[in-house]
Amino acid sequence: MTQRIEDYALIGDLQTAALVGRDGSIDWLCLPRFDSAACFASLLGNKENGHWLLAPRGANRCASRRYAGDSLVLETLWETRSGTVKVTDFMPQRDVAPDVVRIVEGVSGTVEMNATLRLRFDYGSIVPWMRRTDGQRVAVAGPDSVWLRSVSRARPVGGELAPNEKPVVKTWGQEFSTCSSFTVGAGEKVAFVLTWHPSHLPRPDLVDPFEALEHSKEDWEEWAARCTYEGPYREAVLRSLLTLKALIYAPTGGIVAAPTTSLPEELGGVRNWDYRYCWLRDSALVLNALLSVGYVDEAEAWRDWLLRAVAGDPSDLQIMYGVGGERRLPETELPWLNGYGGARPVRVGNEAVEQLQLDVYGEVIDSLHVARGVGLTGRPHAWDLQLALLGFLESKWREPDEGLWEVRGPRQHFTHSKVMAWVAADRAVKTLEADPSLRGDVNRWRTMRDEVHRDVCEKGFDPVRNTFTQAYGSRELDAATLLIPRFGFLPPDDPRVVGTVDAVRAELGKEGLVRRYSTEGASVDGLPGSEGTFLVCSFWLADALLMTGRRKEATELYERLLALRNDVGLLAEEYDAALGRQLGNFPQAFSHIGLVGTALALAAEDEAG
DSSP, rough: OOOOOOGEEEEEEESOEEETTSSSSEEEEEEESSSEEEEEEESOOGGOEEEEEETTOOOOOOOOOSSSSSEEEEEEEEEEEEEEEEEEEEOOOSSSOEEEEEEEEEEEEEEEEEEEEEOOOOHHTTTOEEEEEETTTEEEEEEEEEEEEEEEEEEEEEEOOOOEOSSSSEEEEEEEEEEEEEEETTTTTEEEEEEETTTTTTOOOOOOHHHHHHHHHHHHHHHHHOOOSSSSHHHHHHHHHHHHHHHHTTTTTTTTTOOOOOOOOSSTSSOOOOOEEEEEEHHHHHHHHHTTOOOOOHHHHHHHHHHHHHOOOGGGOOOOOOOOOOOOOHHHHOOOOOOOGOOOEEEOOOOOGOOOTTTHHHHHHHHHHHHHTTOOOTTTTHHHHHHHHEEEEEETSSOOOOOOTOSSOOOBBHHHHHHHHHHHHHHHHHHHHHHHSSSSOOOHHHHHHHHHHHHHHHHSSEEETEEEETTTTTTBBBGGGGGGTTSSSTTTHHHHHHHHHHHHHHHHEEETTTTTOOSSSOOOOSSSOOOOOOOHHHHHHHHHHTTTOOOOOOOHHHHHHTSSSTTSSSOSSSETTTEEESSSSSSOHHHHHHHHHHHHHHHHHHHHH
16 A cells, blocks of 8 residues: 555546546556456555556655646646656546546656556456557457557647657566656657557557547536536535546446445455445435536436336345446455455455345435426336335335445344335325326325334434434434434424434544444444444534534534545545544545535525525
8 A cells, every 4th residue: 555545536537437646656447437347456455456657757746736627637746856747647538448648748847757557457466468569558368458659749938739649658568567768848748548448359549648638628627617506615516526427427327436446444444345336325316416506417317327227126126236237246355455555355346236225215216306396307107117116115114124324234124214215205295296197196105104204203213312313222323314304304493303413423423523323342234343434424414513503513514524625625435533544435426425415505504594
């Protein structure tokens, strides 16, 4: 492990993504999709598991970095004794083949640059065969093929760019890697283009890296300009929206929870999971965030992905799917990878796909209700699907489940799952009341709604401590109960809501932030060890404080959470306050959804007040 999780920045092409460290090394990249095997996997092992280093000779940490405007084009500045260079990293939105482009530009003086490309297919386990063809380096192993070429553009100060498409950087093989060394002066530009394609197909068309840079900036900034949010913290909100956009698999509209696997929730621990899939819960909340700020096209694409993915028997509904809607996501371990900071095992796939999580039905139906309310173009079968989901939930909501935190211990009657069953029935009632032409028995769903409400208030509430509990009959608490007023289960000024907010903050709070639940003693999740504070839960606490009339405390917490972002505005899943470290998969959609949601809530409060 050479980098902290927060030392990475994200680049992507809306089909996959890479992590670039402050040391100039790309340490994680899956090609051609988010959930494909990684060809750079040193993030979860060591440099022998694949990486691509591009940095000044002898340098180990950049001076500064930023995204160019409202884009996912990363600009890294390096300052040396002999001069300064800028490295621009990005992935053009692809037509066919995925490309990674790295452009070195001399800013002042002269700088000697070193590059090492160490390709290791299948999560760092396969060394490809390297050869030269047409001035390019080609790596082949099984189904994978990667091409590397270099291009330069030089200009005198004040002059025009002049293209030179011949290879300009000499490379050599060393220790099963491709190495190069070159010098750039002020005004000179050298670009590297790495292109993946199936090894049985002809080489794809070459991309002009300099034209691709301009097009990439335009693509991202055009998308950012569609954001309708103009409230406080707009810069942070827009950067989070760009991050969420980067996690959308453009061909289908599916949204991955994160582009990484097995980044640990505890340094050296075993709580390491694969998040490169589409959770219905996370995706539904992304849809709500996008709709709130004007991104209807992405919301519609996700809605259509959802309808395809969950089509069929509602009893077969899964909590997650592959980016194309795939159902089989078998969990396996990769023993040749030592794990990030020694956190093992490294897992790919996710066994939680087999779990029963009843809250998902409520989140999906709520999101479709929101989409209908903002005028999203309807689909003839969408309401029929919701009725089928409701019918299944009506027969199952009384059963225990694994809950939204995907516990690997015994099933329980999780309070949040029951609340979301109430949400499903409530949204069905509201939809039918708003549109009587729709087929459905509104009285049936009113009855279900009332029954669930009574059940939760009787069995999921501790009157002695004045708080909702994690599960029926349990004394443990759960940060998910902070969502009770947001979904309208009870009004914010209900004493039971206020008591729950206070209890969660007191018992699950740590250094001012919030854990999901207690992992001490006989933990509900059945796993050893602990984890950091969960960032989205801390955003939920800020929302709950705001709703219960504590605006100052909500704002202070929100601004503290903003300060936890790394230098380019990214958040992982969790945060270890004692170590001052981000933990978990990165960047995490859930965390950025929370950031956007709290900003919108604060802005709405301002408008109302």
